[in-house]
Amino acid sequence: MERGVRNRRPVNRSNHENEDQKPENMSSWFERQLSSHQVQLATTALVSGITVAGLIYGRQAIRRKVAVDELKASIPPLDAEHQAQQLTDFGAASPLPLAVKEEERVAALARRAQRGDYSEELIKEQLTRTESFLTPQRFEKLRGSFVIVVGLGGVGSHCTSALARSGVSNIRLIDFDQVTLSSLNRHAVATLADVGTPKVQCVRKRLEAVVPWVQWECFNEVWREGQAERLLAGWDYGRGRKPDYVVDAIDNIDSKVELLKHCHDHNLRVVSSMGAGCKSDPTRVFIGDISASMEDPLSRTTRRKLKLLGVNDGIPVVYSTEKPGPGKAQLLPLPEEEFLKGTVNELSVLPDFRARILPVLGTMPAVFGYAVANFVILEITSYPHDFGSGKGREKMYDSILSGLQGLEERLARNAGQDPVGLKIPMTKDDVGYIVEEVFRGKSVVSGLPTRLALTRWKAPQDGFQIHQIWNGQKHSQLQLEELVCMTKDEAAMHEKEVLKGGKPPEVVYDVDVIQLVERRRQEEKHYQRYR
Helix, strand or coil: CHHHHHHCCCCCHHHHHHHHCCCCCHHHHHHHHHCCHHHHHHHHHHHHHHHHHHHHHHHHHHHHHHHHHHHHHHCCCCCCCCCCCCCCCCCCCCCCCHHHHHHHHHHHHHHHHHCCCCCHHHHHHHCHHHHHHHCHHHHHHHHCCEEEEECCCHHHHHHHHHHHHHCCCEEEEECCCECCHHHHHCCCCCCHHHCCCEHHHHHHHHHHCCCCCCEEEEECCCCCHHHHHHHCCCCCCCCCCCCCEEEECCCCHHHHHHHHHHHHHCCCCEEEECCCCCCCCHHHEEEEEHHHCCCCHHHHHHHHHHHHCCCCCCCEEEEECCCCCCCCCCCCCCCHHHHHCCCCCCCCCCCCCCCCCCCCCCHHHHHHHHHHHHHHHHHHHCCCCCCECCCCCHHHHHHHHHHHHHHHHHHHHHCCCCCCCEECCCCHHHHHHHHHHHCCCCCCCCCCCCCEEEEECCCCCCCCCEEECHHHCEEECCCHHHEEEEEHHHHHHHHHHHHCCCCCHHHHCCHHHHHHHHHHHHHHHHHHHHC
């Protein structure tokens, strides 16, 4: 057995394995791959992706076609109203219209000139008449000056144009508004093409075509007290010299008062334009201290609020003394929808106005604007000129205050009290405010403006009382709202009949006087909140 085992031939395994491995053709390879689970998953994913992409692409193609069709449908047919220009031989747009090319040329010239690339000889030739008038020394002051104009409506735009054309080289413009179609009747430089554009950019662009060397800083925003330090900062956005003058051409009362108060408190020279609306007589336009302005509702309201803030005078204003009359323009009535929004005061210059319709003769804002610019030029160059400094009624206010002190002492004596050492809680400024602002410098009884006095309107309800504090100091409990303005003779009669005689004013005076006093007192209640 062992020998048989030893003599058995071994099996050759490699030969059998080679016989089993037959060559694999392409079809069998595909069959084997298709039967693979991984390949089936990959194929399914690929087909799904292609299908989704095709759907998305098809949907986008449909949407593009719809959009293109709608766009084509919106294009009007070419006719006399809708014209088109042909493309050039190279498929480019036709050359720009001459007007656009001219604006680009002007803008490019202005950029060069503002960088200093402009002949000084040309500038001097253009401004030679101004230099001859002012003298070279004064003219150099004007050329180097910096002016801020706040408000670019009819007054502000004409003022800016005059300043730039006269030689002011650095001008800052502040206005939030845009050019409107209705403002073209009074705007200095705006055209139909400027409607809807910011006023600051409109004024700059149009004047660059006249004085390309002038440097501009434009702030397209509302004037607000909280931004005063930035808006009224030195030239070059606060890095340079302080302004030589500030021009107030704002027609909003609250903003105007804030601007004037800020300039007054920070020693910035300022000139203010009052109302040009409803005015038609240029010979009635004056420049004077705000305390002397009259017959101007905007001036009166501004002056009154400033007095409540402690500013009585020292601000030059341009105002008109023209009086309203039969047949003259008046504030137009507001549309009914404005009243539906809430309480609206018809007189626009009174507080809290929301809307107003001001008839404006286009020439009058120009007169105001040029008057303001003329004043600024003379002030900057120290050219000899005079303007009204104020009413000069300090002595009259002292006399009225003294008379009021005497009245309180007499009423104390009449009530059986000792008036020695009695003080009244009133100052000369209070007297000026009551006489000028509340009662318009006239008697409520006769309307006379001379020999004025202040007196209590009614006798104290609980009798005349003296309030006594430490060290024997005594004062009456007189309040501003208790006073009325009369002539001295009328005040003496009023003291006898009403304050001492006990008669109510309704018995002594007719209904017109009673109603006038009530209107003035109600008006004053509103302004008291600004104190």
